[in-house]
Amino acid sequence: MGILSRASYVVRSKINALLNRAEDPNETLDYSYEKMRDELQQVKQGIADLTTQKKRLEIQKRRLEDNVEKHNEQAREAINQDREDLARKALEKKNAKLNQIEQLDGQIEQLQNTQDDLVEKKNTLQSRIEEFRTKKETMKARYEAAEASSRVSEALSGVGDEMEDTARAIERAEERTEEMEARSMAMDELADTGAFDDALSDKDQIDRELEAGRSSREVDTELETLKAEMGKGSAPSESTTADADADAELDDLEADADVADEEVEAELEELKNEEDA
Template structure:
């Protein structure tokens, strides 16, 4: 019955209070689930042994019933031969067998009560185990989600990103400086034919834009 009492203690346990007192709730949940699973195995094994004991007792009761019939026949035979002393002795043996059978029947009744109690405990413990596993999965999922959010926020708003962009600015300044040096090399150098023609085209476009602007303004006036 110690296992059954332990089962009821687990069933009656307030998981919320346990988790509030735990330094590591996730570890506490794993320990609770492990204890539930181990207790469930022990209770089922105990119930299996009880059922086996009942079967053995019933077989013994059947043998005792057969023995009672045998002693009854012997008592009848003794009486038919006018041996009342033997008939009485046979009836005494029959009573012993009947008493033993009654005792075994009473023990079976006690075991039946224990089995019914353990069956209820197993059902309740299974429900608690499902509840604990569901809460464990929920906590694990929430924890993973929170860690992922932290990583993402640390990635786009944390010091690593700020440091990376600071390095980008340093690199851009270096590029600007390199481009400036390249442009400086061309200062004062004679223009190429392509450059002069490009400037003419640019000047023509500016003149055309100016004439169009004047014409529009004159028309509006």
């Protein structure tokens, strides 16, 4: 098989596959039924035209028959007048008309036979069309039922195109939802660790802890003062002693921080002096 032949075969195969996918059996059946009805209409029109031609010949035949009778009367009258010559001419015309009538009879008979044959074929075609119409409606009902059953089966099994699209949409929605949930949990965790506070404030973790400690001491001091005013004061408890120890440690830390600051300032001053020298 040559290249062109193979290419032509492939193209025809592709086109045939496309036509098979695009073909709707219901539309095909309806189209075939309409074509058959058109053919039946053409047969009926042919019968009508043939009948018209036959009627014209029959009218012409009747006129010739009238002329034959007229020529008979002419011949009799000519004989009565002793005009044999006129009688002969009348009889000659009569015979010519009879020959024409005989020819017309043959044509009329032929047209009648053709008409009878067409009428028989028309009746057969009409019966087949009615039979095809019944089969067509049955096939359409079967096809629609099979199509509906196929759609239901595809929906139940989830293999249809629409179900595949729906499944992919649900999968994308689940992924998006999980992503948003993870993002929300991450934001909550960052908020709990104070990451957002760090972004909005110039205080570091030590500053926040020291500030929290000062707030706690102020609350404890105010509470002790209130209790003393109301006569509810008591001897320092272990927790109070622990708080005092914590305050002492905090004071030491602040003192160390001051010493460190002084050392940093001294080092900076020394660097400046070296650069000036």
